[in-house]
Amino acid sequence: MSGDKKVPIRSCVSCRVHSEKKSLIRIVRSPDGQVRMDPTGKAPGRGAYLCGAKECIAQAIKKNKLGRALRCEVPESLKTELIRLTSEEGAAMATGNAQ
Numbered sequence: 001m002s003g004d005k006k007v008p009i010r011s012c013v014s015c016r017v018h019s020e021k022k023s024l025i026r027i028v029r030s031p032d033g034q035v036r037m038d039p040t041g042k043a044p045g046r047g048a049y050l051c052g053a054k055e056c057i058a059q060a061i062k063k064n065k066l067g068r069a070l071r072c073e074v075p076e077s078l079k080t081e082l083i084r085l086t087s088e089e090g091a092a093m094a095t096g097n098a099q
């Protein structure tokens with residue numbers, strides 16, 4: 001028996017934590033220059049990954065880590081989409097924000 005299941009591993013552009021590709025959010029810059037989320041993980045183009053943590057996404061946007069990883073500008077619409085994605089999750093498991 002050979003346990004040669006290859007799981008693709010990618011790292012979050014923000015926290016650099018390595019995870020399975022399928023558990024990360026993929027952002028792709030397609031060959032025509034469009035930047036968008038890629039739920040399939042198969043879209044052609046340059047990809048950047050986010051682990052999905054609210055803080056990571058916030059940092060990736062604020063510090064333009066996503067833009068740097070993709071070497072292009074991240075459209076506002078995509079930023080909004082990402083923030084909404086995390087705030088929905090955050091609302092579901094709000095545990096207090098004392099910091």
Ligand SMILES: [Zn+2]
Pocket residue numbers: 012013014015016017050051052053056
């Ligand atoms: Zn992260």
